[in-house]
Amino acid sequence: MKKISTAAHMPTEIEVENISNNKAQIIAYPFEAGFAVTLAHPLRRLLLSSTVGFAPTAVKIDGVTHEFDSMRGMLEDVALFIINLKNIRFKIKGDEERVEVNYSFGGPKEIYGSDLSNELIEVVTPEGYLATINEDAELNFSLIVEKGIGYVPSETIRDLVDSDYIALDAFFTPVKKALYDIENILVEDNPNFEKVIFTIETDGLISPIEAFKDSLEAMYTQMSVFNGVLDIDIAPKEESASDNVELNKLLQSVEELNLSARSFNCLDRAEVRFVGELALMSELELKNLKNLGKKSLEEINAVMEEIGFPVGSDFSDDTIDVLKKKIADLKSEENEG
Template sequence: MTKTPNLFFSCVGSRIQDNGSMYTRFHLGPFLRGQSLTFANALRRTLLSEIPGIVISDVLIEGAGHEFAILPGVEETVMDILLNLKKLVFAPSDSQITELENFKVTGFLKGSGPKKLTANDLKLPLTVKSIDPHAHIANLSSNGEFSLCFNLELRKAHSNVTNKTNSIPEKKTRKFFFDTVPMPVQKVNYVIKSLNVKQGSEYIVLEVWTDGSVSPQETVQFALKNLTNLFYQFAATSKTSGFGTE
């Protein structure tokens, strides 16, 4: 097996946005001409489709019997509140998302007006945190009373999520189920640049944007590990399947 000498994988720029999202630029190489494009394509697709995330799986809003309900003293409809909840970004407090196996916790929110409810008002276990505490949920007037309970779970992009409905939809309060597909990596961009013209070597400039629940460094490490394991399994299978023998 031929090894490529002087491999490098370095972080050359990083920043945190106002809403807690993250950006990092990496340099990876060297590659022979053509290898970099193959490598970058596989890495980009893995980053965009296989990173797990913590999402709201279901929510119970007191007094809400359907999505189009209007609650007394609450400016937003139940549908608006559900959409605002879907936009919230959560992360584990003391571990990395990619290292979690099973994760499920319960959170609460209760308030009385006049008040602007944000993610900072959520009552969460110590094991999880909200990335953007200023994220809007609902506005309450002076006579507004609002209460909800929700479950958070770790979900993979390829998880089979089915839409559930309450068995008794006419109840005054019902549970709403979310079929949210996690997308911790919001955007990936890469550019192939020449490293040594005489040797025909290249390197990749990789840019990764995440929602803040996971760092770009963690996502790239996770993607590289998954790709390595996948290719290794096929390589091991080819050795035992009799390929190349008569």
């Protein structure tokens, strides 16, 4: 029997399939229509942008001054060497977020990722090709490897390393692919429920499941900023008797202040009709009223202090808005009368 829902259906099924060491599918269902994409799209963005990884951020090569240079005895020029270097995936072994490693190779030799692993870093793409050097050549270089998220351009990194280093574009994310498909699924007699299927592939720095966990944690962390909304009292604030009394005082005519004729006439010419207008004014605004002398300024300040609403009173934004509106309405009524 059909019925009207009072809450969105809670998905209950989750399936995880490891397709290979670096590839997995995560399937969840059944979602109400529209809910699958609402969750899947930001999770995909977080997978690609917030998953923690490692990358080389700068390199220093003996005898090389810039990235478009060449080196005697090396088959590749420096630009191609750097491209090959960025394709090799590194992982810092300890808890450090930044390490500097030094390498020295003598030819003849073909250098691969497996040659770069040491006590500080692990290379998860050991088959990655780096360079070939001749028998009479020697390749000495230093490499900075860092932990990070997303993509950081070399222009940013250049300000963070010594001038003798060549800054590299850093691709930290270990997620190579993050896709999702949404399929309809039948629940009871309703064919409009949805199943979301994530396909995640990483470069081996972390597993696809770890990457998915990282993205979930990032989503929860970002959304926690709204937890404060739960503590906000959304019930309308009731006006107290004292609020009304204070507002009535502020809506009194300046005639009620019993000012001297000189002070009152100055306010009248400036079209200051109500006590609240004086309370809302700053000291400078009052002082700049045309023909308001020093004695009148002192008198008005003293009277406003006496009634508890000094010139430039500190009101809440809500009180200011209400007061300005009521004064505007009263002035409008006076003009119509």
